[in-house]
Amino acid sequence: MATRRHFTQEYKDQAVSLVLNSGRTIAEVAKSIGVHEMTLGKWVKSARESGRTPDKDLSESERAELIRLRKEIAIVKMERDFAKKVATWFAKEQP
Incomplete structure (x- = not known):
């Protein structure tokens, strides 16, 4: 039988912060x-519902920058994934 692990609130908050x-x-x-x-x-759901999300402590300019950076990261990830697919395609084409 598996034992149940317990996590401190600080650990949970840090994990939620990583996601958000x-x-x-x-x-x-x-x-x-x-x-x-x-x-x-x-x-994460509990933190969002209770309002304990880390973004809540940000100023408006910090929040705007965070949103901009998240969009930028998403674009970079899409470009990276596309580059991987192209590289794979070219590698398959080589004799």
């Missing part, structure tokens, strides 16, 4: 920190 501020998915963060993605998902 890094642009990574819940699944990616959960895998990297060794927590089941359903567990992390519940933490």
